[in-house]
Amino acid sequence: MTTSASTLGQRLRALRRERGLSQTDLAGGAVSASYVSLIESDRRTPEPPVVELLAERLGATVEYLLTGRDRTELNERRLRLRFAELALANGAAVEARDRLLELSQESDHELRWEILSALTRAYEALGETDRTLEGVERLIDAARRGEELPGGLLPLLMQRCRILSEAGDFGRSIELGEQALEEVRLLGLEGTDDEIRLASTLVAGYWGRGDLATAQRLVSRVIERAERNGSRRARGSAYWNAALVAEARGDLTLALDLVEKALALMAEDDSEHSLARLRLTYAWLLLRAEPPELQQAGPLLNQAYEVLLRVMDTGDLAACETELARLELLSGRPADAVGTALRAMGRLETRKAVEAGRARWVLGLAMVSDGRTAPGIEECWTAAEELQSLGARLEAAEAWRQVAELQARHIGADRALEAYRRMADCARVRPPAPLPDPDAGESGELSR
Template structure:
């Protein structure tokens, strides 16, 4: 079996032999036979005019001699990329992924990076976060090498920070996010829109880990820079994540004001998906307000779910279904809440994520409310353990605290004490040192 021609010289020699031409025949009067020999042995790179002349004599194209593909083949591959992007936009991420896997290995650098960027988004839509992160690392490496990528380095760093946080890897999200911020500021880009949005994403990572002091400090600085220099989209991003921190610190009224302001600023400025995610955050806050605003939360969730259904992003759909289940639970429909929470878990069955733990938590609460306390407490404990293992310590502490309350009257006192102890552990309170006895202190 013959080896495929992989260099210009090899392609030139193969075509010449196929045409039955000698090196002298191909050279003609324009170049020497020895020069053709040097090109075929890859010891000389011909000038563009010589490539054009040789392509004409061999009845081929310059594109084929330079890349091994003719213009028609390259156009066909670009068409396949466009079809994949249409499938992705139409919510058919699995179909898009099949096309994109091959295109992401393409020899044409520009086509390869465009396909890889689309493939990252397809993996994300399907909930395949590890594969999405692998693709992002390749794109970030290409951007750092100065290669052309479909989006800038900062948006890639921002997306990596967010996906690591969604996967529950808060430590790595924070470490890489801080490194990225130092790099950006070293380039003199502090206060730019991309820097503000990157810092806002980092705020969410600190919030997810339960480090509210650092999250609050960073959120305050980001909001100040955004109000001074940022666009409407950047200010909205800053307010959005500052709202998460305000809720965690117990100020739901402030959190609602910040998120509502973000929604007003970002309407028409951001993607449909981001706006839907912001509406879901607003609904999440409305379900925690006093009094709970069920009607308005339901409206926001309906708007968001319609968008997520079209885009078919597994993570978005699961997050929205978790909040819909919470709404149904608060509306006195625990059986329906359990069904929807179970559906959300099913969407995330192949992925280890904080969102899976949140969905399981709502399922557990729904089962308890539906009179199935034993089964519900098992789900709640498993959810709390998931959240704790993933590093979502604030949410885990809140879960263990509520489990302790739910366990009263439904189990032995030891289970109540154990839940309280785990809540304290997640909150970062260290166990006391053992007191010395008299024998140890006697002089």
Template sequence: MVSPRPRAGRWSAPQRTGFDCELTRFGSDFDSAHVLSHTMGQIETSTADLASVDVHALGARIRALRSQRGLTQGELAGKSLSTGYVSRIESGGRRPTMKVLIELAGRLGTTTDQLLHGIESSAYDEIRLGLDYAEIALESGDAGEAESHARQALAGAEASHLASFVERGAYLLGRALEARGAYDDAITRFEQVVATSTGLPRLEAGIALSRCLRDSGDLSLAIEAGEQVEAAIADTPLATTDEAVQLSVTIASAYAERGDLSRATRRCTAAIATAEALSSPRARAAAYWNASVVESTKGRTTAAAPLAARALALLSEGRDERNLARLRLQVGRLLLQADPPEVVTAIDHATRAREDLVHTSASAVDLAFCDVTLAQAHLLTGDHAAARELAERCLEQAPAEAALPRVEATIVLGQVAASEGDVDAARASYQSAAQLLSAVGADRSAAQVWYELAELLEEVHDYDGARTAFRSAAAATGLAARRQRVTTAVLSR
């Protein structure tokens, strides 16, 4: 998932080149100059807001205040404006100039901020600042602080009917909830933004929504939600942006996890072509990254590793620390699957990934996968103590929704016990892993873990458990027995 871009209408500090440096020339008149500078800044900011404000909302506020004051359109127009001009402003058919807006505010006994935003500038700035704080907290890895700021700012935005801030607040709150592993609540927020927004905010929320649905195991809905947003931007310039590529590869990853590797591969191939045309390191990295995931899912580690390395190099050119860390983790996991495993390099990548993820808005699921990957790597080196400690940390800190890393951590504990000769403890861990895995949806990732678990159960002579695990692996890939049909055919002869 990507950091929010500055949106249309989002406040930015006015650029005043040369003006402020002139203040030193006034000497004792500095205070007067400072007041003048502040006033000029307010005017510039209000002018920028006027250019971006919804003219229909502005007209509605002017009409409502005029009615409250008991004024006719002619009385509001005064001598300097025509009644028809005021009528067009109130209907949203005309955007007033800043000079006209100041006149109207004076006759209505209010401020330009009240007309532009529906609230005074101090309250408006407080909401905007709260959203900025939420975004900063997210990128710093403090999901709890981000959630607190986002909730407070969102409440203020909703009370003041500030649609753009409501949109941004719901998105940031969703990201904070996602980072905490609260997928159901995050999905609700992202659905809200997708349903009520347009353009880039809708696209960004669509990416997050599809990703959350995928990570929570609802693969079909992840694909459906992503493709609906994709269809909405198909004939717009947004279709050739980094975010469009990211949405496409998010959908592709859901197809891959569902087992439709052919469609996932076609999507990734198209995404790589689009990303190359964009010449954007971030977009190209996303495409290569997900292409690597698809190859890995097919069992083609040799083909997956170069794609992941390419994505890693591209992300290193930018500043997307969260995705860079996630990719380091993926590279580490791929290296553990190599023949022979490149354990030392894998540990380096996974360690760096965890260190970086702690300081970003990464989810608890990401951190759980870091811990279990490191546990698996240390198990291969024979460092059972480190493997056990990391696996236990994963189980303690991973949210309940992080089923797969919890399963993998439980399996590691079983492997540690088996390596130390405690067959009973190993069998108990493997059986616990099977119970946890039963709650995971049917996809190729689950099938792979079921298969590995079946082999481990055989090693500790739990043949019944192994048989069940092999059957679960087959079921997770969509295979089902046809014995009843064959038996019926035989009996009919």
């Protein structure tokens, strides 16, 4: 159809003229020519049977007369959307983004939220955090207005919370996560799978900020609800984030037990992308054991990397490369570790993210181990500053402690002392008040 008219009446007139019909010809005795004229001038809204009759006589569809879009046209757009989603699922995020941007310019009301949802996922895969959050906020607003969205409101609230944490904005992530949980309670959705997974994501925010007491209280409630009401996926999500908290509290044995439970629960029901991220967490825990479990961690990282290379999620791929670099470092291959850590940093060069600080940290350690002591320690110092500036207090404190040890061993005590002070800042330990000067004499005594 060649017309681009914007109202039913305009479309009717354009099609009638294309067919070479008069208003009387189109009316055909079933309705009057004046009635057709009123419809064409948008002064009369026809009843459904009349629309069906006119569409049949014009060789058009009812849907086209009512909406300006033919079902064939809509199906063609839907097919293009599915091809874009396939490209995204297979790691071609740039291709997917470009296809989706083209579709989004066509203002298709029926598909606009599906298109925006897919476009937001493409932006996230490309590491474009600001655009991702902008898309998520638009989808959240639409869901609250009652629009029908793929997945609904709660997964969007969870996604926003997770993205903010990964970007290092733990305060905002926690604030919005707590608001979302309150909203869920008011909606009567407490105990649902989505609520359990939202609360689990909030646990990760508290863990990232180093607020382990709050994280532990929340994760205990989440596990209780998950074990009572949750699906395998919800229980797996709860155990996954509980493992992070357990490790941070010094119980690596419990952390490994929890992550193994999560893997067993999610192995059958979750996406390969989620399973790759879970295997990455498992390997990270194994590398923190004393001594590190290198033989067990290696295959897990290789499995995860194979999947993440295919789906090409920039942040997760960089995280996996960081842990592969750590594995190489602990295996006595510091030069290989330097190259892998640099590759991870290259993926994150346009992002302000906690993972960038982690990658730089491993790079610095690898350089020190490879004999480039001074520049390696400088990289470690910069990494600790990055982690601290992003609010990752627990990881920053750990980094500053190791920087202090490296400084004391290789450089000198002055900067080591500064690193210890930074570590205390991360733990929110206030510097002591100065003691009274003993030479002040009676000026410090109370007057009588």
